[in-house]
Amino acid sequence: MNKLRRVTFIVFTVALTSSVMSGYVYAHVPHDIIYSLDPSPDYAETGMVLASSTQFGEAHLISHSHGELFQETHAGMGRVLVTGHTYSPDFKNDGTVYTVSSKGYYKSSDRGESWVLQEQFAEEEVLHICTAPDYTKSKDLYVLTTQGIHLVGNEGRDIRTLLPKDKVTFGKLIVSGGKLYAHAVYYQEQKMVKGMEHIDYLSGTVDVMDLKTGKWAALSPGFAQEIISDIDVANNSDVLVALKNGNVLLSENAGASWKDIFKHDGDYVAKLRFSPDYANDKTMVVGTAKGFVFFSDSKGQKWESRSNGLSRWVHHTNILMKSIRFSPDYKNDKTIFLGKTTGIYKTTDCGEFWRHINIWNTKWTYYVHPAPGTSELFTATYNSGISRSPDNGDTWESANIGITAAFANGMVLSPNYENDNSIFVVDIATGPYRSTDSGRSWSRIPELNPRKIYDKPSLFRELGVSNNFKDDGVMLVFLVPRHVLGVKDRRMVFKFNDKTKEVKQVYVERGDCYVNSFAFSPKTSTQDRMYCASSSGVSMSTDKGDTWKNIFNKVGIQQMFISPNVDNDGLIYLMDKDGKIHRSSDNGESFTQTDMNLNGQYVNNLTFSPDYARDQTLYVTTFGEGVLKSTDNGATWSYFGLKGKFLYTGLAFSSNYTKDKTIFAPTIDGVFRSTDNGNSWEDVFYQTQFLAKDVFFSFKDPAGREIPIVFNTSKLMKDYDMYDDEVCPEIFIAKPRQYAKISSPKAYLGTYYKFNGGAGYAVEVPFYGTAIEYKTVTGPGLGIADIILDGKNVGRLDLYSAQQEFDVTGYTGGELEAGAHTLRIEATGQKNPKSSGTAITFNAANIQN
The missing domain is CATH 2.130.10.10 (YVTN repeat-like/Quinoprotein amine dehydrogenase)
Known part of the structure; x- marks a missing residue:
């Protein structure tokens, strides 16, 4: 039953320092370039939509929720850019759909779950496919390539060019x-x-x-x-x-x-x-x-x-x-x-x-870290911040108080976590943060405030924490200047020493290299080396990151993985941008390319067994073909589950793995857990948080028109010659002083919104799921709001309190039918007699799906 719930306020002892944000716009901007988007013929019944995008490389996506939530569907494809789909006229019965790509076209006979490359035009760019009028009987296809229009008949055995073309970039039939x-x-x-x-x-x-x-x-x-x-x-x-x-x-x-x-x-x-x-x-x-x-x-x-x-x-x-x-x-x-x-x-x-x-599911988990010596589990997600589980993934809670990392570009548990309970996270826009209480609250590392180390628009792309951090205090961060905003500087690596609080720029490569990852010698190693995988190859430092030398000159190295037993076996593996593996058995003195008997699989990550020195077990995650396992150091491989899933980072093992056999896998649609050593998997991450930093809600006037609340959109449109005198005044409604984004270390993501629109103005949160919890901030200058769920008034909330209170639950609605819903928080224009104003606030919304 849905009802309004008054809650007990949680009082923090940290002093409040609220102020309206100003200066540079520091936020992750969604820029998902959509290359294809096609609802299925049975969309009404099944909710199926196929799409593709390139924000995180070539990603092919499927929705079974009428385009509300997406997951991957690239099994059998590998890394190709899909630019269109064609459904069989008899799709409801035969489940057949075609995709076109930069490298041929693919066919699925199982409603998009897996794909098979067709022999015709396998090495060419295919732009569009159209079924013949008698396709149900003949299976004939018309195919558009960069070189012309062709008829593919006789189940692909006959190809006839109907109209040659010189050059075609895109088109359709x-x-x-x-x-x-x-x-x-x-x-x-x-x-x-x-x-x-x-x-x-x-x-x-x-x-x-x-x-x-x-x-x-x-x-x-x-x-x-x-x-x-x-x-x-x-x-x-x-x-x-x-x-x-x-x-x-x-x-x-x-x-x-x-x-x-x-x-x-x-x-x-x-x-x-x-x-x-x-x-x-x-x-x-x-x-x-x-x-x-x-x-x-x-x-x-x-x-x-x-x-x-x-x-x-x-x-x-x-x-x-x-x-x-x-x-x-x-x-x-x-x-x-x-x-x-x-x-x-x-x-x-x-x-x-x-x-x-948001095509990238808010449960997309970049990093999963089981905490050593405990049953705690931490995740850093694409766009809903940090979450914590106290019981190995059975239950979850948001862990975003004081942090601004809705988009965490790096997450590292302290190498000394069992003693210091510290976690480090780097936000793409505002830099590194540290929690010293197991993620319950966060604070910025002040020396690495971007305004202090580099006072120009930039993005923090990578974070590295030395495995000897307890003793050397070394942290590395990689910054990318915002060229799109006119910053001309080159990319930079900074070294921070937590002992001395010194920050200095270090030079990993001579050129303008793009750092893809940092790596460090294992804690048990005597080598104490630091590595950097970049667009220029691999560099190594033996003096705590002060100086670097190139040890492998190969373009586009994405990641490197160092054996836990490196002092004895000298093993280092590299992954390049093409998914190829390079191996060194002499501590990085030399590398050779190897397929490790993986038959050309595109490999994303490699993970060593927790007891690798004894069992010689390796795991690799592939693009589309799931996780593979080898118990003989890569000589032979067997399937380990999660077919079709893309893991941004590799597998993670519980701190008690030898007894509980529990493994975690971070994927685009949640955290998958196996409690039987990989024999079966289940998605256990069912809660996500919509946050004020990356706006998943809209602010509307009484007429239902959106009032933009992020970025100076009208000005930017003019700057980029995208402004239109007819349309822009309608969609960039100027409402000065009607809203403010306020920063506070006590709020989720360190910010919340205050809206002064008056009666009829409202915040709307669309969501797909079965429950929602509205988190807000109360205070002396706030009014009364109506809470409306799916068009039905479910209660009224008085946002007044004598002192500001944070982490307030304004409404909880559960037991909803799985599907699309909208929560509306509407200003009534009324207020408590003790209040000095009628504004409403929004901080976050917890969603279960």
């Missing part, structure tokens, strides 16, 4: 009304503009083949001198075309005649779509290069801007719109997806409001 429409666009890679990709179409054509005669013709002679940016076809004869000059044209007779229906000055349409029920609802949607959306339900006679909710930061100078996809059941669910260079957006009300979908 559509079969409709007895015709094959082939859209082909070409552009060359341009120089970066303000550190971002810039695209300028050089050509864009549509050729049409009569399927009966096999003859080709241009779509229209009138387009001969124009660049066609996109095309869609409906009802066999309705054709919609967007031109690079800004015009959108509609033909209702298969291209015999055309009429102008839309033009957006200073911008142009990059993507367009007919509704799947266009014959009845007359609906079409266009997305512009600058990222805005326009909607018509009158066959293009009238248009409305539908960009509410699209006010996100800009990451590319143009062509922000990558795809528009209607739900196959749009007639009933009113759902449309947008794929942009800033991620996925979803509307369930015909575009009245677009909600940003």
Whole structure:
């Protein structure tokens, strides 16, 4: 039963130092470039959506929750960039779907769970696939490559080129009304503009083949001198075309005649779509290069801007719109997806409001660390901060008080954890933090405050803590200057000595190398060496990180793994950017490439057994094919589980592994645990935290319009020439002094929001799960809010307290049906007689899914 719950406040003894954040914008910005986005034909029943993105390398993703949560589905693919999907016309029965990629095309016969590379065009870039009208019987496919259009027949045994092309960068094929429409666009890679990709179409054509005669013709002679940016076809004869000059044209007779229906000055349409029920609802949607959306339900006679909710930061100078996809059941669910260079957006009300979908599951765990000598377990996640389990993963609690690491780029337990209970985490934007109470609270390491060591916009990318930290106090951090914000400096490594509090820049390589990881000699070793894997190879230091020398000159070394028994066996393994392994058996004096009998598997990580010196057991995590285990130091391998899962870091063993046989695996959709030495696995990380730093909620005015609360978006849009006088004033609603992001070491992620909008203004938290807990801050100047769950008022919350109180549970709602929900905290404009104001606050939301 859902009800409002008043709670006992937790009082901290740390002094409050609240202030509105100012200066540089330090935050992780979602910039998930979406390359493909395709709901399945049975989306209404199964919720299946396929997508791909490249923020963390080539990732192919699947959702079974109507695009709310995603997990990986790249088993059989390896590292390839998927740029599109084509479902079988009989998908509901045969489960067949094709993907196209930079290296051939793949087929899945099990609804996207696993993939098989097809022999045809296996070494070529395939741009699009379209099924033939008689596919159910013939299995024929039309295939678009960079060199032309082809027919693949006879179950792939026959290939016939239908129309050769010189150069194609992207395009698509559509079969409709007895015709094959082939859209082909070409552009060359341009120089970066303000550190971002810039695209300028050089050509864009549509050729049409009569399927009966096999003859080709241009779509229209009138387009001969124009660049066609996109095309869609409906009802066999309705054709919609967007031109690079800004015009959108509609033909209702298969291209015999055309009429102008839309033009957006200073911008142009990059993507367009007919509704799947266009014959009845007359609906079409266009997305512009600058990222805005326009909607018509009158066959293009009238248009409305539908960009509410699209006010996100800009990451590319143009062509922000990558795809528009209607739900196959749009007639009933009113759902449309947008794929942009800033991620996925979803509307369930015909575009009245677009909600940003975090394709990287908030339970994506980068690091898992069992604490030695205890049953404690710590995780650092992609976008929901730090979590702690006191019982080896049975139950979880958020551990984000005082830290700002929603996106932890590094997490290390103190080598002396059993005595000092210390954990180190580096936040991508604000640097290293330390907890000395097992994650219950955090504080910044003041000497490594970015403003002190490098007073320009930068990102902290890697963290290293010496295994002899108790004695030498050495910590290494790697900074990347924000070139996109105009910082010209080179990448830098800093050394911090916790004993002397000295910070100094050290030079790992001569060039501008990118550090991918740090490594250290084991605690039991007498060597006391430090290593750095980087874009320039591997460097080593024997003087506590003061000086470095290159010991392996190989481009793109991602990680290195040192044997726990290195003093005796001299073993060091390296992984490069192509997933290849390099091995040294002489303490890094020389390396040789080896496949370790892994048959070409793309290897992400290598883990040594806790008792490696005795049992010679190794584990590797692969890209898509799960975890493999070897009990003979890599001579032979056996499958160890977790097929299809991507582990950002390797396996972790409980501190009592010899008795409990418990192993943990950090994955994109949670922490998997085995309590029987890998024979079976279960996802035990079922709770995540939506935090104020990376906004998973929206602030809306009484009319339902979003008020952007992160980044100076309007100014940035102007800086990057993305501003539009018609649309931007609508989506960048200026509401000065209506909200403030306030910093406090007592709050989750060290920050919380205060909203002064007045009656009707509200915070909305969309979530997918079965329960939600709203965490907030109370104080003397706050008012009364209505709590609304899925449109139903479930209680009222008085946010007044005589003194500021933190970690307050404002509402708990559980026992919900697994699915999409929305929690709304709405200002009533009323207040306690003792209060001096009517503002409302938000700090975090704990979600169970």
